[in-house]
Amino acid sequence: MDNIKTSEVSQVLLNQLKQMDTRLKFEEVGEVLQVSDGVVRIYGLLNAEAGELLEFDNGEHAVVMNLEVDNVGAVLLGSTDRIKEGMAVKRTGRIASIDVSEQMLGRVVDPLGQPIDGLGPIGGEKVEMPLERKAPGVIYRQPVNEPLQTGIKSIDAMIPIGRGQRELIIGDRQTGKTAIAIDTIINQRGNYEAGHPIYCIYVAIGQKGSTVASIVNILKAHKAMDYTIVVSATAAVSAPLQYFAPFAGAAIGEYFRDTGRSALVVYDDLSKQAVAYREVSLILRRPSGREAYPGDVFYLHSRLLERAARIIDQQEVAEKMNDLPESLKGRVKGGGSLTALPLIETQAGDVSAYIPTNVISITDGQIFLETDLFNQGFRPAINVGISVSRVGGSAQIKSMKKVAGTLKISQAQYRELEAFAKFSSDMDPVTAMTIDKGRKNNKLLIQPQYSPMPVGEQIAILYCGINGLLKDVPLDEVQAFQSRFLDNLRSFHKDDVIDVLASGKISDEVTDIIRKVAAETIGH
Amino acid sequence: MNTGLIAYRYAKALLLYAVGEHVEDTVYHEMLSVLNSFRQLPQIRQVLGNPVTKTSDKLKLMLQMCASTPPSTAYERFVEMLIDNNREELLLQCSRQYIEQYREKKHIYVVRLTTATESDQMTVDRLTSLLKTFDSSATVEYEKTIDPDIIGGFVVQVGYNRVDGSVKSQLNEIARNLR
Numbered sequence: 285m286d287n288i289k290t291s292e293v294s295q296v297l298l299n300q301l302k303q304m305d306t307r308l309k310f311e312e313v314g315e316v317l318q319v320s321d322g323v324v325r326i327y328g329l330l331n332a333e334a335g336e337l338l339e340f341d342n343g344e345h346a347v348v349m350n351l352e353v354d355n356v357g358a359v360l361l362g363s364t365d366r367i368k369e370g371m372a373v374k375r376t377g378r379i380a381s382i383d384v385s386e387q388m389l390g391r392v393v394d395p396l397g398q399p400i401d402g403l404g405p406i407g408g409e410k411v412e413m414p415l416e417r418k419a420p421g422v423i424y425r426q427p428v429n430e431p432l433q434t435g436i437k438s439i440d441a442m443i444p445i446g447r448g449q450r451e452l453i454i455g456d457r458q459t460g461k462t463a464i465a466i467d468t469i470i471n472q473r474g475n476y477e478a479g480h481p482i483y484c485i486y487v488a489i490g491q492k493g494s495t496v497a498s499i500v501n502i503l504k505a506h507k508a509m510d511y512t513i514v515v516s517a518t519a520a521v522s523a524p525l526q527y528f529a530p531f532a533g534a535a536i537g538e539y540f541r542d543t544g545r546s547a548l549v550v551y552d553d554l555s556k557q558a559v560a561y562r563e564v565s566l567i568l569r570r571p572s573g574r575e576a577y578p579g580d581v582f583y584l585h586s587r588l589l590e591r592a593a594r595i596i597d598q599q600e601v602a603e604k605m606n607d608l609p610e611s612l613k614g615r616v617k618g619g620g621s622l623t624a625l626p627l628i629e630t631q632a633g634d635v636s637a638y639i640p641t642n643v644i645s646i647t648d649g650q651i652f653l654e655t656d657l658f659n660q661g662f663r664p665a666i667n668v669g670i671s672v673s674r675v676g677g678s679a680q681i682k683s684m685k686k687v688a689g690t691l692k693i694s695q696a697q698y699r700e701l702e703a704f705a706k707f708s709s710d711m712d713p714v715t716a717m718t719i720d721k722g723r724k725n726n727k728l729l730i731q732p733q734y735s736p737m738p739v740g741e742q743i744a745i746l747y748c749g750i751n752g753l754l755k756d757v758p759l760d761e762v763q764a765f766q767s768r769f770l771d772n773l774r775s776f777h778k779d780d781v782i783d784v785l786a787s788g789k790i791s792d793e794v795t796d797i798i799r800k801v802a803a804e805t806i807g808h
Numbered sequence: 809m810n811t812g813l814i815a816y817r818y819a820k821a822l823l824l825y826a827v828g829e830h831v832e833d834t835v836y837h838e839m840l841s842v843l844n845s846f847r848q849l850p851q852i853r854q855v856l857g858n859p860v861t862k863t864s865d866k867l868k869l870m871l872q873m874c875a876s877t878p879p880s881t882a883y884e885r886f887v888e889m890l891i892d893n894n895r896e897e898l899l900l901q902c903s904r905q906y907i908e909q910y911r912e913k914k915h916i917y918v919v920r921l922t923t924a925t926e927s928d929q930m931t932v933d934r935l936t937s938l939l940k941t942f943d944s945s946a947t948v949e950y951e952k953t954i955d956p957d958i959i960g961g962f963v964v965q966v967g968y969n970r971v972d973g974s975v976k977s978q979l980n981e982i983a984r985n986l987r
């Protein structure tokens with residue numbers, strides 16, 4: 285327990301009691317008409333506002349979603365069975381919000397910020413962050429130019445992600461979507477240790493409780509929980525809570541973003557959120573459109589993802605940010621960022637379905653995962669040809685850009701040649717070499733789970749592949765070569781190769797060492 | 809679907825018709841007992857909304873709910889119209905709307921007064937005269953509840969506005985502030 289004298293406690297309480305406002309206030313009340321499936325219809329509350337928090341006499345809460353002539357539709361934040369027809373509900377005049385504190389790191393919370401990991405209450409100074417909040421306007425932003433390293437070679441080399449960007453991870457079920465997000469979180473350990481953490485928020489929506497538990501265990505095992513918060517709304521909780529979960533994640537992310545720090549939020553996945561939203565909307569009897577989703581499901585995702593941003597460095601501008609919650613006034617610092625990795629599950633690779641097309645058009649790029657590639661053993665199963673990052677090279681460190689700048693195109697050429705090679709038996713030596721290099725690069729891009737690679741090492745090994753240093757290595761020994769090569773570099777050339785590359789610099793001295801070490805590794 | 813607006817229009821039409829026929833008071837009392845029936849037996853709504861229930865049964869049920877024998881012609885016609893237009897589900901909301909619109913027209917204020925013990929006549933008189941200062945032609949109907957749970961003080965609700973002066977809510981407020 286905190287080390288406070290009892291007298292101090294009483295003094296604090298006395299002050300609090302003195303300040304308490306006990307004058308009678310007029311409250312606006314309504315009456316519950318109907319309650320079902322996490323949704324209430326309330327008679328009265330004529331002045332209620334959309335998104336406003338309502339309070340029932342027993343302390344339960346709901347959020348206003350529908351405003352009609354004589355009634356209000358609201359979604360319950362607690363359980364349905366504590367609300368009875370005829371109960372009184374009052375307005376609070378506040379918007380639904382979540383209490384965020386530094387001590388949330390390492391914890392698993394529900395979308396209302398309550399801990400659900402059995403480790404007791406969350407302490408620390410609490411800052412009230414609204415679930416729904418307008419995204420920062422253009423003048424409060426700055427271009428994305430700082431990389432967010434995922435530790436996954438094919439992404440960092442060919443589909444680089446920048447801080448403040450929104451990059452969609454899309455693919456069928458069981459194609460490794462979650463794996464990419466989790467590896468990215470694990471890869472931020474280095475930043476945490478170096479003292480400039482990227483805080484991570486993993487939002488699990490509509491997943492099985494056991495899946496969430498195993499993800500938390502993996503994050504713990506890789507010491508990633510030190511800088512991570514998990515927001516969980518499993519498939520067992522009500523649809524409204526699943527619908528709110530990503531907003532809670534965004535609100536927590538904004539706390540870090542607006543206090544000048546970097547944060548990463550993963551929404552796993554937005555397809556399930558859309559389904560929860562559809563359920564709520566249907567119960568509220570909103571008109572439905574394509575695939576029975578309500579017409580504003582696009583707006584649901586766009587307003588969520590717009591909140592990912594890189595905030596301007598200029599302190600005096602950042603302080604005036606639009607829609608700043610009261611609790612953050614005086615704490616704002618410029619230069620923070622919130623990066624979003626939304627996940628979308630497709631059915632049989634159909635990216636032209638409603639929700640996938642929506643989210644593709646909102647995000648700054650997509651990483652497409654394919655079942656075929658996954659089954660062929662190319663894991664992560666990224667289809668590099670159609671995956672893009674619109675922020676692209678500006679979010680890449682120089683050394684990586686220099687080494688891997690052409691990798692995407694040369695791999696595309698290789699794939700074309702490979703397709704032709706199936707039909708012809710004799711090839712000219714140039715074609716044969718291109719194919720050989722392409723195959724080996726493909727092997728280098730295969731990367732097991734939970735082993736994100738620091739960017740310096742990535743550049744060194746990709747340099748070998750791209751510059752044909754592997755031509756004497758048999759195809760099935762490429763991975764063995766990789767680990768021996770990197771071992772050598774780590775043992776003897778950390779300072780003059782790996783660290784130099786990681787700092788964004790590359791020179792002839794560095795590449796000469798790489799060539800020398802590669803030759804030695806092959807010689808053994 | 810904006811059921812509130814639809815019910816509002818039905819109720820408005822009924823009130824206009826009833827005023828024309830000079831039976832608005834009768835219909836008001838009928839609507840009060842309809843609302844009361846819904847309060848006592850919430851299942852009625854399911855029955856009325858169920859497409860399998862026979863319309864003749866629905867009609868019979870709806871006529872019984874108004875508790876006057878025989879029901880006024882205005883009410884009978886209204887119920888038949890609801891059935892013709894497939895809106896029998898809206899009876900509950902229509903009854904609320906009618907009651908509200910009628911009260912507004914007649915300057916009737918319903919005061920829900922909750923106290924821990926029997927409230928004395930003086931309090932009631934004071935409330936009435938207070939309301940008369942806002943609206944001189946006000947008629948005040950009281951719905952008194954005795955609820956020992958609120959410990960002391962009172963809760964007054966007029967329309968959608970409530971003043972909670974109960975000891976219970978003040979204790980709750982203190983508890984919340986200390987948390």
Ligand SMILES: Nc1ncnc2c1ncn2[C@@H]1O[C@H](COP(=O)(O)OP(=O)(O)OP(=O)(O)O)[C@@H](O)[C@H]1O
Pocket residue numbers: 455456457458459460461462463464629663664731732733
């Ligand atoms: N790079 C990888 N190397 C080897 N196995 C992997 C890799 N990435 C993912 N897997 C395995 O593939 C399976 C599916 O991965 P994951 O759960 O991340 O996919 P998902 O697309 O999120 O699936 P779901 O649709 O069920 O959410 C898991 O068993 C995981 O261990």
Ligand SMILES: [Mg+2]
Pocket residue numbers: 461462463552
């Ligand atoms: Mg998954």
